[in-house]
Amino acid sequence: MARIVFLGAGSVEFTKNVLSDILTFPELGDSTLVLHDIDPDRLATAEAMATWMAGALGRPAKVEARLDRRAALDGADYVINEIAVGGHAATQTDFEIPRRYGLRQTIGDTLGIGGIFRALRTIPVMVAIGEDLAELAPHALLLTYTNPMSMIPRAVYEGTSFQRVVGLCHSVRDTQARLASLVGVPEEEISYVTAGVNHQAFVLRFEHRGESLYPVLDEVIARDPELRRTVRVELYRRLGHFPTESSEHGSEYLPWFLRHDDQVERYRIPVEIYLQWSRENLDTFEETRTRLAAGRGVEITPVMELASEVIHSIETGTPRVVHGNVRNDGLIGNLPTGACVEVPCLVDRAGMRPTRVGNLPPQLAALNQTFLNVGELTVRAALEGRRDHVYHAAMLDPNTSATLTLQQIHDLVDDMIAAHGDLLPEGIR
Numbered sequence: 001m002a003r004i005v006f007l008g009a010g011s012v013e014f015t016k017n018v019l020s021d022i023l024t025f026p027e028l029g030d031s032t033l034v035l036h037d038i039d040p041d042r043l044a045t046a047e048a049m050a051t052w053m054a055g056a057l058g059r060p061a062k063v064e065a066r067l068d069r070r071a072a073l074d075g076a077d078y079v080i081n082e083i084a085v086g087g088h089a090a091t092q093t094d095f096e097i098p099r100r101y102g103l104r105q106t107i108g109d110t111l112g113i114g115g116i117f118r119a120l121r122t123i124p125v126m127v128a129i130g131e132d133l134a135e136l137a138p139h140a141l142l143l144t145y146t147n148p149m150s151m152i153p154r155a156v157y158e159g160t161s162f163q164r165v166v167g168l169c170h171s172v173r174d175t176q177a178r179l180a181s182l183v184g185v186p187e188e189e190i191s192y193v194t195a196g197v198n199h200q201a202f203v204l205r206f207e208h209r210g211e212s213l214y215p216v217l218d219e220v221i222a223r224d225p226e227l228r229r230t231v232r233v234e235l236y237r238r239l240g241h242f243p244t245e246s247s248e249h250g251s252e253y254l255p256w257f258l259r260h261d262d263q264v265e266r267y268r269i270p271v272e273i274y275l276q277w278s279r280e281n282l283d284t285f286e287e288t289r290t291r292l293a294a295g296r297g298v299e300i301t302p303v304m305e306l307a308s309e310v311i312h313s314i315e316t317g318t319p320r321v322v323h324g325n326v327r328n329d330g331l332i333g334n335l336p337t338g339a340c341v342e343v344p345c346l347v348d349r350a351g352m353r354p355t356r357v358g359n360l361p362p363q364l365a366a367l368n369q370t371f372l373n374v375g376e377l378t379v380r381a382a383l384e385g386r387r388d389h390v391y392h393a394a395m396l397d398p399n400t401s402a403t404l405t406l407q408q409i410h411d412l413v414d415d416m417i418a419a420h421g422d423l424l425p426e427g428i429r
Contacts, residue, residue, distance in 0.1 A: 008083035009035035010042025021308030029059035036072035076137040081144035104258040109147040121423035123382035130160030149198035154340040167325030202241040255402035317349035385427020
């Protein structure tokens, strides 16, 4: 029986999706499912949900709920991380203070001032998790979904002795499905090579029977003015390769969009959309808790979550290709060694094995480097307790630096540090 641990299990919608997959795989139906959350109410709701789902499917899975993280991690085979340090209140802070300075964000969880501070409050917890795993479950595989993805796995493998960490994100798979739909070719017939940095990877090869599908995509775009009013299509037209991130997300990693009113309007960029999503997540939790209390249970719909696919492949030997965020150890030649990069990984009973992509086209590597610069300084700030590197990261962030003066950036960082307080590493607060 695999011992599968969910960290941040009170994120019930995501937990439900992964459990729907795991419990409908016959080979995983007898797993031990260990749920951990620091919120007792959310943990109790997640436990009730997991127990109901196992019963509804007739699976012999064992469900454990642990408020103590070390007890949850002890002896783990797989750890699925979905924590959100500070929750909705911290997310509100990430938007409200920058808004006062005239700094626009859309999602604020990956780059930008929001991404920097989400990383700063998450990294201390992730380092503690890595240290726990090194002691209690050194052979476990940590599968982390928590953003910022280019920083969190790196903080674990650089800040602890635990190295078996992979970041998972839906953006590559969703983009490949979107491209197949646009050109009208079944996805299983298309050959892709996609790589780069999480939320700023690019489709390097997009072929059907040895022929590039990019000319077909160009014809589709030329016929559709609505497609041309999206950030990701504009980036594709300028850079020559299609980006993996959505337009609302991608716009805040760059200096060219959010500071300009006409660009926000032209590309229909939904400023601060993540605040709406965060509030909807709170509503989803309340609805789930109410349903379970009334004995109505939840909908069980397998969605083929990446973590469940990885676990199934390792446990059964079923081969798959899953894009993972891992240490750059020669995988992408013209991005820095040690950076966290997103590449195809072969998964089977032997585990996850990243594949070497080689060099990116130089314009893509250069753009990725501007992304990685912010992450490098943020990780250094968190691991070393360097407040000065927080200023440096914000100064080099593309959207922040395009919008604010140096003094405004300094003052904004000070206000953010004061607001987040004890959630931040010592030496910074």
